[in-house]
Amino acid sequence: MLLLMHAYSVFNEENPTDVTINFFAWQNKRMGTDSNCLSQATKPAVSDLESSMLTIIQTFHQYSGQKCNLKKADLKELINNEMNNFIVKIKENDTLDKLFADLDQNGDLEIDFKEFIALIAMVTSACNELFVPKQQKN
Known part of the structure; x- marks a missing residue:
């Protein structure tokens, strides 16, 4: 802060x-x-990166509201509405349960901003693999 x-x-x-x-x-x-x-x-x-950071913050708060935490339904809605080009839409509750459990590091049954950023980092890192040229084989 x-x-x-x-x-x-x-x-x-x-x-x-x-x-x-x-x-x-x-x-x-x-x-x-x-x-x-x-x-x-x-x-x-602001730079493009800073603008993107602001968008992430605003999007999180759009779905978390005044409570500043995402419940399972909030996370599902956010992923399905805002990340559907990078993550397959979540349809199965088992998939949502597993993802939510992985993100909810403190076990409070809510995703706070720091836990949400872990999701953003994982997805961004995975997408980066698509842009990194494969090393040429000799």
């Missing part, structure tokens, strides 16, 4: 008019006191 607050202050000092990322609005959303989780940043203010 300290790093994020530092990044927020650096952005605002360098480009106060270009950046509309509001860490405090996001924090208020987490506490249930505001309707804006994260404001959108203007294109020149």
